[in-house]
Amino acid sequence: MTDLRQQALDYHSSPTPGKISVQLTTAAETSEDLSLAYSPGVAEPCREIAENPDDVYKYTAKGNTVAVISNGTAVLGLGNLGPMASKPVMEGKALLFKRFANIDSFDIEVKHKTVEEFVNTVANIADSFGGINLEDIKAPECFAIEKALIERCRIPVFHDDQHGTAIVTAAGLMNALDIQGKDINQSNIVCLGAGAAAIACMELLIKCGAQREKIYMLDSKGIVHTRRDDLNDYKKLFANNTDKRTLDDAIKGADVFVGVSGPNLLKQEQVKLMADNPVIFACSNPDPEIKPELALAARDDLIMATGRSDYPNQVNNVLCFPFIFRGALDVRARTINDEMKVAAVHAIRTLAKEPVPEEVLIASGEKELSFGKDYIIPKPMDSRLCGAVAKAVAKAAVDSGVAALDLPANYME
């Protein structure tokens, strides 16, 4: 553990502080270059864009740039660490955008007092970018923030912790339930956490066939039920008319546990109470709701996933956000709608059933990977993800009428 801590600190501090930098895409060596890049030449694209605003996509980097924006109120599962302490995560998201989908990003950490102040700050700079990826903003403010920004911005605004997480969770869970021989619409689902990720995950699972009344959601005070008078409007949608009050009550006979709450909250004794052949997604980062070695020691008929890269079955929004934005940017979608999200779910889950290329085995340090209990979802390093997910998303955007451009030729094959 100490080793990982020091390695991680060294990784972030050298060879230069941080994980990203800006690179030039054009020549800037000679006076002639500078007279094109800057004064006087730069005036020409300025005039064109003033005349025809859409030309900003032709003459600037806007169309391939996403802003990763946070206020640091729910940094992974570490809590409200504030904007500056969220910066390594936001630079990390920028790294992932570039590495996996060749999208340039700027991370922006916003200090604010009110939701309105945050929304105004982001809305006022939004036109500089092709899309906005909101990150690590706690519930319930995240819901109002995303809604207001979607209304005010002409580019896709996507709260990754809600929808990226939900898409990957749905893809992984449907595959896991298939392997366990269970049907999502008959499954009893326990969701530990009732925040950004939890609400969005459960809403998308319902769109994929789960039954709302078979979902038991818990927050820090226990089961979300109809007799509580402290629920916000988002939790109320999951309030069960039940006498169950605790995780112990809910977990008995459950087919699925989805943890999007905090570290070490699920005990081995509780794992033992689940139905035969259960599925546990302990997605809290960096420390899951239960360590895989503890859950698997409690019983051997389960499928286990975490949000981490160092265990099998990484259920993490990295499998979604680079690719959903790739698809959205490539057809200049004005929003990311449900059709695009569902298309991403199916593209991700389908890829897990394909043979795994050698390069992915090498990058994962595995000898063999094939669809099954320890491989329910593709690895982030699988370069086929970009093509498969972005294409499905772009096609869904075009088909659902939110794209300004036709499907690019390379998506037609």
Ligand SMILES: NC(=O)C1=CN([C@@H]2O[C@H](COP(=O)(O)OP(=O)(O)OC[C@H]3O[C@@H](n4cnc5c(N)ncnc54)[C@H](OP(=O)(O)O)[C@@H]3O)[C@@H](O)[C@H]2O)C=CC1
């Ligand atoms: N693997 C992945 O891809 C992702 C994982 N996550 C993880 O999900 C977690 C939540 O993130 P997010 O939804 O953005 O954060 P939010 O702050 O929006 O939500 C946190 C939720 O966890 C609940 N919670 C906290 N402590 C407990 C507890 N002891 N028992 C039950 N519930 C508890 C809170 O309850 P209350 O409402 O009462 O405050 C709240 O509902 C984090 O650990 C994060 O790392 C998030 C996104 C992606």
Ligand SMILES: CC(=O)C(=O)O
């Ligand atoms: C993965 C991620 O976005 C989170 O844990 O917040």
Ligand SMILES: [Mg+2]
């Ligand atoms: Mg996050």
